[in-house]
Amino acid sequence: MDHILFWNARGAGSEKFRSAVHDLVKMNNVDILFICEPRIQFMGAKKCLLSLGFTDFEVREAAGFSGGIWLLWNKNKVTVEFVDSTFQSISVKVSWLGSSPWLLSGIYASPCNTARGTLWSYLDSLAARIGLPWLLLGDFNELLSFADKIGGSNHYRFGGMQDWVCRNGLIDMGYQGADFT
Template sequence: MNVVCWNVRGAACTKFKTNMLDMISTHHIDMLFICEPRISGQRALKVIQTLGFKCFEVVDTIGFSGGLWLLWNDSKVTVEIVGTYDQSISACVSWPGQSPWMFTAIYASPSRVKREKLWEYLTFVAESHDLPWLLVGDFNDILSVDEKLGGASSGRSKGFKDWVDRHEMLDLGFTGPKFTWTNKRVLERLDRAISNVKWRRLFPDANVRHLPRTKSDHSPIKICLQSCFKANPLKRPFRFEAMWLKHESFDDFITETWDNSTGSAMEKTLKLVEPLKT
């Protein structure tokens, strides 16, 4: 299953439709979240109906800003909308043979005051269910100073980071370019996927990819719930085995291997892989 989220910064132009249809075809999208389409009402419905998804949920724009569209392929996935807000859509997701999990699509306001209201609302959502939970979208915030390049430093990440820490959320990481937004002077990682531990255990191979920017100043992000690598029994990925810790010689083995290695801590850690496998 593939989920794509994109802050499109306007969906009225022909180029949006062309880019979107190409992305849907290329990435085999089962669920699509679009934020900041900047159109609503019949204009929005007309555009949505050209994208090939029979099922959708819309939160209209406020004036000429914002707006949320969640579209899905009902032949692949069952989506039950459980709540909407001006900055999010939450749904219970399942398919045959798959236990249900919670999905929340996010477009956090550029206004810090309004974002604080979003964190309060998401706390309410968290307290309303006990399901595996995935949150994706444009959080308009960062989790650490290294997620921003250029411009003045600020304490903007405090509210978001506090919420993530308080609810024990995990950042799912990414592949591709580090930053998902730019105004040509500043680059930031504003778009991401986070989950609770239950969701990560349910989908341990899920991965996030930052796709190339087209038209918008935001990169689309793709969440694939299956591994992006094809299984190959002759080349399985390395996994640390907890049982090794119980071996009576483990501590001595690690110490000796580490002391006989050179380079940075990261380089020395990577050099443990082959000895551990042996």
């Protein structure tokens, strides 16, 4: 597998973003890029992002400054086939030359508990419908354990995600880097 990057940019319109995304993509040889919470429309960053070598994209625009998720890839390096999307996710079949296809979902779950609650049943139906190995990545705006948060109130960040993870036998692959970023 080559390199996939998911970034909660919290704003993709600045020169700082353009410089950082350029460095991240080039230094890590990124083939598939998800950006969430861009706080601008895709057209405002399209030229910059396509100049990094991405040839294709799938976009779910934000409602104002809230939400939004962009997926970019280079069709000369990876085969990506659109499967489905909601305002909280984009799902695609992915395969590199000589590999079997698998499902990739980029998630930017709503900070609103009620809206986020619809995501879990949607993902259940997607899993049942597709039946491929599956990698989910993103900002779920919810905690799986108390260890995932430092300080403040914990009760409001536990919703349906814990049950969904258990029900579907998901495995947290972990991460590299600083905690709580």
